[in-house]
Amino acid sequence: MKTILFILGFLAIFQIGTTDKKPKTVYQAQPVDISVVNENGRLRVSGSSVFQIPDSFVWCGSPIQIKGKYYLFFSAWESGPEIPSFANSWMLYSKIGCAVSDSPNGNFHRLKIFLKGRKDQGDSTAWDAQVVHNPLIKKFNGKYYLYYGASKDPGSLPAGTEGAQQSKQVRTRLNQKIGVIEFNSIEDLMAGRFIRFNRPLLSPRTRVINIEIMNPSPPGTVAGPDNLIVVNPAVVFRPSDKKYLLYFKGNIYDPEWRGVLGVALSDSPAGPFVATDNFVFDFTDNQGKKVSAEDPYVWYHRKDKLFYAVLKDFTGKLTGSEPGLAMMQSVDGIKWVPAPTPLFMKKELILKDGSHLKVDRLERPQLLLNESDDPTVLFAACSIDDCNPKKDGGTFNVQIPLKKIEK
Numbered sequence: 001m002k003t004i005l006f007i008l009g010f011l012a013i014f015q016i017g018t019t020d021k022k023p024k025t026v027y028q029a030q031p032v033d034i035s036v037v038n039e040n041g042r043l044r045v046s047g048s049s050v051f052q053i054p055d056s057f058v059w060c061g062s063p064i065q066i067k068g069k070y071y072l073f074f075s076a077w078e079s080g081p082e083i084p085s086f087a088n089s090w091m092l093y094s095k096i097g098c099a100v101s102d103s104p105n106g107n108f109h110r111l112k113i114f115l116k117g118r119k120d121q122g123d124s125t126a127w128d129a130q131v132v133h134n135p136l137i138k139k140f141n142g143k144y145y146l147y148y149g150a151s152k153d154p155g156s157l158p159a160g161t162e163g164a165q166q167s168k169q170v171r172t173r174l175n176q177k178i179g180v181i182e183f184n185s186i187e188d189l190m191a192g193r194f195i196r197f198n199r200p201l202l203s204p205r206t207r208v209i210n211i212e213i214m215n216p217s218p219p220g221t222v223a224g225p226d227n228l229i230v231v232n233p234a235v236v237f238r239p240s241d242k243k244y245l246l247y248f249k250g251n252i253y254d255p256e257w258r259g260v261l262g263v264a265l266s267d268s269p270a271g272p273f274v275a276t277d278n279f280v281f282d283f284t285d286n287q288g289k290k291v292s293a294e295d296p297y298v299w300y301h302r303k304d305k306l307f308y309a310v311l312k313d314f315t316g317k318l319t320g321s322e323p324g325l326a327m328m329q330s331v332d333g334i335k336w337v338p339a340p341t342p343l344f345m346k347k348e349l350i351l352k353d354g355s356h357l358k359v360d361r362l363e364r365p366q367l368l369l370n371e372s373d374d375p376t377v378l379f380a381a382c383s384i385d386d387c388n389p390k391k392d393g394g395t396f397n398v399q400i401p402l403k404k405i406e407k
Contacts, residue, residue: 024340030400035047045396049105049399056078074397075132115181151172162212177230202233206228208227228251234296293318300333308328361382
């Protein structure tokens with residue numbers, strides 16, 4: 001009986017220690033060095049907190065510290081009057097590059113574009129022939145792993161078939177998978193010495209959609225979370241069972257399009273990963289509608305013994321206030337609940353003069369963590385105004401310093 005009471009007492013203390021009695025942690029955004037200029041109706045930005053490339057779109061931005069330097073892995077592609085708008089060009093032209101700085105808070109300058117679709121190497125049949133995007137840099141067991149989304153054009157449907165007139169952009173978008181490259185050092189990566197696998201790390205198990213597509217699933221197939229596409233990789237190591245968890249976004253049509261999030265497991269950071277049937281970050285609002293979210297960045301906090309995630313909340317249903325970045329937590333990395341303070345950041349930037357600048361896009365959040373597993377800088381894809389119709393660049397990665405506050 002004493003043993004049972006001791007165990008129950010321990011569990012009660014553990015529960016209180018990780019929920020009700022734990023201080024509410026807030027990561028407060030600090031001012032950024034950004035100026036905005038209106039050039040004949042076009043909004044342009046400058047400043048040390050901005051990483052951008054002239055005449056190009058910049059998206060994503062995954063950071064890592066290596067030997068006292070800070071490296072930023074980003075997606076980029078050309079812009080211009082002869083190139084489709086942002087919304088229609090990323091799936092045709094995106095490439096992955098690397099930038100470096102002496103500080104995590106900005107002043108990044110480009111090193112090189114080092115990863116392109118393999119069509120540029122003469123292989124138009126490879127699974128990642130057309131486009132590479134959404135980089136995520138991680139270090140496991142002394143090696144570096146760059147996870148990425150990619151796709152190729154699977155080709156047109158037979159003439160006369162419904163959907164035969166789909167554009168190359170649409171066909172490529174409906175064929176996305178996740179891959180990884182492995183390397184030993186930045187020097188090796190810049191010299192082209194890395195392992196690029198010929199097969200994707202993760203592919204959809206089901207292809208269920210309400211239009212004609214290549215290789216559809218048989219009628220009656222139940223769509224899983226990895227339906228049609230897998231994109232937006234996030235990877236974390238789970239200490240309890242030494243598994244690697246790969247989070248991804250898929251698409252469900254029920255009957256309209258809805259992005260969903262799933263998770264795959266592996267014993268190795270290089271895979272193979274096996275998708276589970278779990279829909280993660282899957283919440284319903286008080287009217288019975290599914291909450292729309294994407295782009296989770298996931299990490300494990302050793303002191304708290306919890307997984308945390310920051311992700312894009314389209315509607316404000318997760319943050320409990322307004323659209324922006326929401327913070328979630330989990331014991332096992334599978335079942336998630338809102339953090340005690342679910343609003344991680346509003347869709348705005350705090351400028352040096354103390355003013356608040358509303359932005360149209362603040363997404364694909366990535367974090368730089370300190371030795372205590374606390375976020376110190378947020379890296380996010382950003383656009384001041386609507387970037388979808390843009391053909392002249394104007395998107396960038398912003399670096400936002402964070403201050404930890406416990407209430």
